[in-house]
Amino acid sequence: MKQDIAFIQREELKAKPEPVSLGFGNYYTDYMFVMDYHIDSGWHDPRIVPYEPITLDPAAMVFHYGQAIFEGLKAYKTADGTIQLFRPEKNMNRLNESCARLCIPQIDEQLLLNAIKQLVSIEKDWIPEGEGMSLYIRPFILATEPHLGVRPSHQYKLLVILSPSGAYYGSQLSPVKIHVEEHYVRAVIGGVGHVKTSGNYAASLKAQEEAEEKGYAQILWLDAKENKYVEEVGSMNIFFKINGEVVTPKLNGSILPGVTRDSVIQLLKHWEVPVREARISIEDIFAAHERGELEEVFGSGTAAVISPVGELNWNGKSIVINEQQIGQLSQRIYDAITGIQLGKVEDPFDWTVKVDRVESVL
């Protein structure tokens, strides 16, 4: 179904914050994209409107039964002023995977991608320029029907908001201390850990809070069935470089299939660096360190791109990785992905998608 996207202009634009003061996810642009769903009429009324509060009935099902999913991607401004997205079709696709698991009606991926391009084009002056800077794009869907019985909602709202952002973990790629969690779990096979639904993040907060109290920056999550196999780090995928080979947990139904994860794997294959997806026990990681073979550890995700791990604490024992320095390969991957995102290096994978200026809509 071809639907035109309406545009309602606002009278006054906001003042834009200084790039140095951005942080992550603190500021929002002048406009947002909105589309509604009703069981009788499907997805309808796609529109770009002034960024403004949304009004929901207190019985709206999202507040009670958590039907809420989201995506995260970024728009970048290259040196020559080109605006580009990074593999956005992967996010559109994963949004529909999340919809399917959460019983939310499928969206038209092409329509949404077009809407995002139009919105980003309108907000092009909000894209901060420079290392680690981007316009973070957050599409999300929530159940809006007022009803207190447990069942899928008959009404939804899809929104896309934009947030000009600096680096997620500050300006330095500095390796962090990670606590391997043995009590709390993030997700389990048969559950919803492989999709981006709000409840996964709520469930992760307590372990994160307790780890911070012990002086760690993030949690490394183990599998819920045996408390043995590595799954994710914080809200990122994780990679280990052991004796020249890179390994990452195999997607098993409780691990999020990260876009950056996939990009890292493709990049390593392209470089002919050995890379393998496997079931990895935390015991094996500590044993590799014991043998002097654990060379690098890093997380991957849209927000931080690459986040090096400098120390792992498990079962009362701490190991330091690569003398708390960012590894050579970690740095090379970070430079390659951010280089492609910012148009500084060639994109052999066709990962970037240019956003044409949509002057007409203005």
Place this chain on the structure above:
Amino acid sequence: MKQDIAFIQREELKAKPEPVSLGFGNYYTDYMFVMDYHIDSGWHDPRIVPYEPITLDPAAMVFHYGQAIFEGLKAYKTADGTIQLFRPEKNMNRLNESCARLCIPQIDEQLLLNAIKQLVSIEKDWIPEGEGMSLYIRPFILATEPHLGVRPSHQYKLLVILSPSGAYYGSQLSPVKIHVEEHYVRAVIGGVGHVKTSGNYAASLKAQEEAEEKGYAQILWLDAKENKYVEEVGSMNIFFKINGEVVTPKLNGSILPGVTRDSVIQLLKHWEVPVREARISIEDIFAAHERGELEEVFGSGTAAVISPVGELNWNGKSIVINEQQIGQLSQRIYDAITGIQLGKVEDPFDWTVKVDRVESVL
């Protein structure tokens, strides 16, 4: 901290629906209770205001990271016009358990219970009278701070809304067909299944949808680690009567500690009917049926009170329980609990809490 509850009166009251058309969770009363939290000022501004939509920033954390918890309890009108609640302090207590697990600041249980009593008293004319009828009370808390980084919110809103309701599963206590789920799971030890957070319900929808397509009314959930031990049925706790003894899954960290579950156990002990909390494998349940010893199966919960199970389908095999009839003990428990709730029989446990008329507030 003692806080006065403000009251903002509305100009016009809504028309009340006919009791026969109520259903469950479809209508809301004229007023709601609201209280706000800010990290700098704590919980503040408790107030009873007209029931109206709430307005949130699109970046409000509840939409993205799912910090949302709730409770469910009921107010009843007895034959002599007394209004009473059923064990409300259990719900206040569990709300704080949910807060703790989800990194939401603790609430003042006494203040909230007082607020609920005042609200119910103001809305006394909304309480439907008769068998299976009640005023359903839904306290809930949601994260309201606009922020896109994953961490606990610094701002929350607590609301209590009221919904005049008929029986959750219609008017008859008719035994339903249940599918024992082997692929999807509801919760796992180390997760959040033992508290009432919105994500648990979102995660349960897909299995429920698929079970309905196969002709079953509800899901019986097995444990996530071994797919072997019985946990809950739908969003209720579950009981089995085997050879004269009643057994229910022992609370293990992934099962919700239901108020009705606890009431059933206390009632059975009071009656000197053997009752036991244990780890129960689905295999043992089917074996008990094979031996002719599986006498009754029922779910327990606030919404439905007691919901008899007439058929269990597991691993391609179906067993019929008590010839698809409600069991004698199930009926006796239902009659006792609803009798106490409606003030028709003596309450030897002091479970009911009277709501005094709060004329002053009007």
